Amino acid sequence: MSAAFAVTVFAVAYVFIATEWVGRVKVALVGAGVMIAAGLLDADQVFFEPETGVDWNVIFLLLGMMIVVGVLKQTGVFEYMAIWAAKRARGDPYRVLVLLCLITAVASAALDNVTTVLLIAPVTLLVCDRIGVAPVPFLIAEALASNIGGAATLIGDPPNIIIASRAGLGFNDFLVNLGPIVIVLLVVFVLVSRLLFRSAFVADPERVDEVMRLNEREAIADSRLLLRSGVVLALIMAGFVTQSLTGLEPALVALLGAGLLVLISGLESSAYLEEIEWETLLFFAGLFVMVGALVATGVVEELAVRLAELVAGNLLLAVVVLLFASAILSAIVDNIPYVATMAPVVAAVMASDPELQGQTVLWWALALGADLGGNATAIGASANVVVTGIAKRSGHPISFWEFTKYGLVIATITVTLCVPYLYLRYL
Amino acid sequence: MQAAELAEQYPLVDIDADALEATRILARGRLPGLVVTERGRPYAVLAGSQVVKFLVPDYVQADPSLARVIDEPAADRIAARLRGRTVREMMPSKPTKLPSVDRDDTTLEIAALMAREHTPVVAVVRDKRHNLEILGVVTAARLLEQVCHVE
Numbered sequence: 001m002s003a004a005f006a007v008t009v010f011a012v013a014y015v016f017i018a019t020e021w022v023g024r025v026k027v028a029l030v031g032a033g034v035m036i037a038a039g040l041l042d043a044d045q046v047f048f049e050p051e052t053g054v055d056w057n058v059i060f061l062l063l064g065m066m067i068v069v070g071v072l073k074q075t076g077v078f079e080y081m082a083i084w085a086a087k088r089a090r091g092d093p094y095r096v097l098v099l100l101c102l103i104t105a106v107a108s109a110a111l112d113n114v115t116t117v118l119l120i121a122p123v124t125l126l127v128c129d130r131i132g133v134a135p136v137p138f139l140i141a142e143a144l145a146s147n148i149g150g151a152a153t154l155i156g157d158p159p160n161i162i163i164a165s166r167a168g169l170g171f172n173d174f175l176v177n178l179g180p181i182v183i184v185l186l187v188v189f190v191l192v193s194r195l196l197f198r199s200a201f202v203a204d205p206e207r208v209d210e211v212m213r214l215n216e217r218e219a220i221a222d223s224r225l226l227l228r229s230g231v232v233l234a235l236i237m238a239g240f241v242t243q244s245l246t247g248l249e250p251a252l253v254a255l256l257g258a259g260l261l262v263l264i265s266g267l268e269s270s271a272y273l274e275e276i277e278w279e280t281l282l283f284f285a286g287l288f289v290m291v292g293a294l295v296a297t298g299v300v301e302e303l304a305v306r307l308a309e310l311v312a313g314n315l316l317l318a319v320v321v322l323l324f325a326s327a328i329l330s331a332i333v334d335n336i337p338y339v340a341t342m343a344p345v346v347a348a349v350m351a352s353d354p355e356l357q358g359q360t361v362l363w364w365a366l367a368l369g370a371d372l373g374g375n376a377t378a379i380g381a382s383a384n385v386v387v388t389g390i391a392k393r394s395g396h397p398i399s400f401w402e403f404t405k406y407g408l409v410i411a412t413i414t415v416t417l418c419v420p421y422l423y424l425r426y427l
Numbered sequence: 428m429q430a431a432e433l434a435e436q437y438p439l440v441d442i443d444a445d446a447l448e449a450t451r452i453l454a455r456g457r458l459p460g461l462v463v464t465e466r467g468r469p470y471a472v473l474a475g476s477q478v479v480k481f482l483v484p485d486y487v488q489a490d491p492s493l494a495r496v497i498d499e500p501a502a503d504r505i506a507a508r509l510r511g512r513t514v515r516e517m518m519p520s521k522p523t524k525l526p527s528v529d530r531d532d533t534t535l536e537i538a539a540l541m542a543r544e545h546t547p548v549v550a551v552v553r554d555k556r557h558n559l560e561i562l563g564v565v566t567a568a569r570l571l572e573q574v575c576h577v578e
Binding site: 079 | 484485486487489490495496497501
């Protein structure tokens, strides 16, 4: 009875989140509240058990990185890199697109993809304005590159953070297992972009000077802050990479790094606090409690047993189904609630089958499917939503279908390429 | 003193007028804002600061640090954004409605309205209820000149 109730509440909440009829934070918190009020979870389960309640590792990792990004944003380093890249490309539109996409992908892997596109998009509009090309293909390409790049690391995309916490995987696990395929996918993406966006690569050669006259050095607002931020970011990355030696969880590394950066930056607290997306953090908390109710009532275990029976003895089938199902569902609904729901299911599937224990391939299939599937539509990933919003405000609206006609091609190619990678490496 | 006595002739621009020409009127007269009309009726106040905001590219508004990277000659050409645009396009998404007073309203009534609506101009109309026929405009400067007896 309690399981049926939990499923009903969860399904209704999911419909509201997917359709955006009501703000997603409100839905997640109300859903969590209903689960708690119905007695499905107690305080211990909500606050102190990550399987059935709030996963503080995820919340604090996000919080720490948001503060780091808040400080880093003040330095102007993103603007510097983007303008430098445009000048290195000597105003050639394709080269500009490639370099901007590579910067976006790398920054998305090191920080997070939403912040990266928020910072890169305005510079892109400036560069496109200078060289006299339509900015829409560039903006779409950057959103796609950010989702591909973000898939490479634990901190690059929120679904990866959830998977890392649920699966007990570290920063290096993601880098070693997803990094190689992401590099391949980026190369393919850059090559395909030449064809996909070919109509955008017609610029006025006489306007190249306009780009060359931009002064990227002026973008650096505070070189001392940039130096300090660079050092702290390097320390944070070192902390992530050496997790197996130090035993420090990524969330603690991010919080320590954020604290150090705040301490030495000399910035007013408002400067970095305004970068914290409290709504996102609350959304995650509500979501964890809702999913926790499904775990506590045995729904997840039941679902996992059924799934394990379906793919029994055929790991390849399980991987392919999980990869493509994740990609399709992430294209339709936000990949964060999807992964928050599926991560405990995958964990239970692995726990129910002795042959699957110790195998990480299902986690990589889930991560790749969810991260790359988000590229398929304009609403599939947060970065896509952010980019279309910026484009609209700047007078270059991107319709849902315009984004999707490019995104779907890239999502299909990249997700399909993951199949041989996962097969050859893990099966 | 009554509103009708304070009212001055003030340039009115139609909402579909050319943006560049309207901006020139604003600049030449060193006006605090434009009184915008639609089909001859008072429609809204377009503050000078809003016109300046329109000149700033959206990407610079989103990331103000980009203003520094643009060279001086390019920065001086920002008025080019007005070419082919209309006053309607310069209006903010929520335009400031042009507040109006009756011809016999007092200086305090006008001042109270300006303070409440945060506007430097108020229209004096013949029939406030139906917002018909602008007799003139009272600017904040004109009002202050009167109440402070500035020569």
